[in-house]
Amino acid sequence: MTTSKPVCLVLGAGAGIGGHVAKRFASGGYHAVLARRTDEAGLTRLINDIHAAGGSANGHIINAVDDGAIEALIDDTEAACGPIDTVIFNLGAQIGNRSLQQTSLKAFEMGWRMTTLALFRVAKHLLPRMVERGGGNLLVTSATSAMRGNAGQHSHAAAIGGRRMLCQSLNAEFAPQNIHVCHIVVDAAVEAPDTLGKLLGPERYAALLAERANGKDGMVIPEHLAETYFQVAQQHRSAWTFEMDVRPYSDQAWWNT
Amino acid sequence: MTTSKPVCLVLGAGAGIGGHVAKRFASGGYHAVLARRTDEAGLTRLINDIHAAGGSANGHIINAVDDGAIEALIDDTEAACGPIDTVIFNLGAQIGNRSLQQTSLKAFEMGWRMTTLALFRVAKHLLPRMVERGGGNLLVTSATSAMRGNAGQHSHAAAIGGRRMLCQSLNAEFAPQNIHVCHIVVDAAVEAPDTLGKLLGPERYAALLAERANGKDGMVIPEHLAETYFQVAQQHRSAWTFEMDVRPYSDQAWWNT
């Protein structure tokens, strides 16, 4: 199944940002490899959608925090599909607002493993290969808590804030070696049934959709955000973006109240 | 000459970023209006280039700091070409590194008039009309000194750093009214004979080109940066970017040393 297309590996390919970014890269000429932790049926649906649109894709169910799982996924993908050109790192561990008392040591560690360590592992395993091959892209989906800690965000802010600094250190070492790292701060609620939907539960999620989405464009529509990811990966290396924010027109930025 | 095309007004349309952004919007279906302070011949050349490529454009020589000049330009443009959809605010007053002793009160005031006040005047005169018409874009070219003051940047940093805060306050008031404000931090030297070329003088500019550009992509190539401006103006309003940085792959970010 080795493909002549450039390969785009999406870690965290649910029905929200990850899946739509995979679709956009597939329609733009990449072979998309979709990896997610659960929901084989949802994964198959996304791959079928891509095939139906004339694109090329395959997928894996993996638990990224397992020892060696990310490394094996990268190895298997490169063996089966060819060298990875672009990684979309779309993992995170937003667990909702929890007071310090409600945040266990275990949850705090799991947040770090899924958010920060997982990116470090991707970088360790893949960036040296990309350098040898002459370049690549690493696009990281981030969130408001990477920019400031808020009450109830102890685990999430520590993990994703640390990851932002890791992206900066990776960029400092690897941009001159032709690796484009981009940290994309999604500073808003996203239409994402697999993540926000599960976090809020069906009733609150439906209410949010009714209030802000459904034609009102008051939540990030992942299909449209995916276009920005794709354009970033096409930027000429004389004018690379390292960091950008995105939010709906109707939302206040994180620095406003 | 009223056009059915959306109008893109470029303030500061020299041979660098401004001119290339005008070309990109023209090739993307906009009527481009190019305004610059000097060099009628250069202006004509840019307009001819756009016409030759099948695009639509006209231009003005104006001094943006003159009383009423910006306001008249907006009025004249809308009367002649139709409603302005997008403004590219590409004015600034980088005067090179000068110690406090070398920075006169006059230079300090001129920096503010050209960089900060001029944007405020554009916003005052145009944003209410855009709101009435249902929306618009305001893309602002910024620079490293908007993010941190450095020795020798007293005038530039004060002016452009103030302008960044102004962009944030404009965004807070006008994004919910469907005006997309985007602050683009060009954190690097740009291949721009009209500005950097004049600042450095012919010899130093040629040496810089030899060292960093000319196939090495070590300076921002405005033609490529222009693509990013265009894509930002096309972003769906459910996922707008307010701020992004750009630099060549080979450059260290401003926060690194």
Added chain:
Amino acid sequence: MTTSKPVCLVLGAGAGIGGHVAKRFASGGYHAVLARRTDEAGLTRLINDIHAAGGSANGHIINAVDDGAIEALIDDTEAACGPIDTVIFNLGAQIGNRSLQQTSLKAFEMGWRMTTLALFRVAKHLLPRMVERGGGNLLVTSATSAMRGNAGQHSHAAAIGGRRMLCQSLNAEFAPQNIHVCHIVVDAAVEAPDTLGKLLGPERYAALLAERANGKDGMVIPEHLAETYFQVAQQHRSAWTFEMDVRPYSDQAWWNT
């Protein structure tokens, strides 16, 4: 009246931060020079308070935005009292929340003249002398809008955000010459009858005091903040602070909501 004490010049010496900082420096062994725009009686009261406490002080009514006024104040102070060791720059132009429509060009310019240009003028006129004399302190009272623009803050954010960058550029040039610049971000309402009191009007100010001050410590009490200013000016030069924030324990930081 030349004094053997180090001289501390307070620009913006009202009944809030400025006046209390003057008192703290006077009680700490400085001769305090208090300058304010209006209210001769209030000025006299502050000076009498300092004298009554055994301190040394004098004062001036000046309009800092007048041509040459700041420069004359510095000259007169040094002629009359001796070399200025420390400047407390406590001027600003918070005019409350105003929409873009409500913000005139004149107000925008006045905000810049009082907030940004005035600091530049102080620096131009005084820092070279301080360098010659071996050192000095420049402490600048700042506010939330220096960190982010908010709706209604067009004038204030542009001016004070520009000033923050100016402080950084001054620090970069002058810290190695033994001038301690410190930018103090007062991220909260202050018990200040002369500024916040006038901005809100007597009724709203009294209501705010009742809700948040009066023993609740929910507003910045200038007397206590003044202690921090004094300590900053005493920091050993091996461990100088350039920037710090302050707010009451009960307030959310500007980056939180």
Added chain:
Amino acid sequence: MTTSKPVCLVLGAGAGIGGHVAKRFASGGYHAVLARRTDEAGLTRLINDIHAAGGSANGHIINAVDDGAIEALIDDTEAACGPIDTVIFNLGAQIGNRSLQQTSLKAFEMGWRMTTLALFRVAKHLLPRMVERGGGNLLVTSATSAMRGNAGQHSHAAAIGGRRMLCQSLNAEFAPQNIHVCHIVVDAAVEAPDTLGKLLGPERYAALLAERANGKDGMVIPEHLAETYFQVAQQHRSAWTFEMDVRPYSDQAWWNT
């Protein structure tokens, strides 16, 4: 040994910042509890110094990353000495500049355990007690890498940058409960034989001292920095500082080059 003095627990009490902060709090009327990972003799020396100066102190050798070690230290301290009023969190894992290739998964995890998780554990175990008792202080020594990731800082920046966000989330939840959290960014080399001395090795450390310290004040002198820690802990709650930077007068700030 229960003391009527307020207790100040210093985690990371070596011969640099930690030890000098302990001395300053002891001389200011606190009972100091010094904890460090190694060097029983060095610990005894610090405690003897404090006793010789008329202060009160005791100490422990502990490995903060061991399961339960921090929690036991807190319990033992409160049982033996009384309620902890102030924690100086002075742990970190600066391991020098290492490329991604040189940074092992193990080092990356250890950096996080010592820097980020250890603070979370302190907060979990102690802050609820402080709240019950009506208040307390948590002062966190931080570093440049908390503000931006640099090449070679993958482990350190991820850990300490995450910790900064954790401090913000702790502050958001606990400041209104009268806990003063302060994040002190030490943006410079410190005269610290136990940490920087060991990191550089004796020759390079001696050369650095010769070039920058020894009367030149070109490195942070911990004795002087300690004064700032002490003053922060004395700030009135109507004007608390959450974040401040410190560096020698002769150093460029991290945002300058």
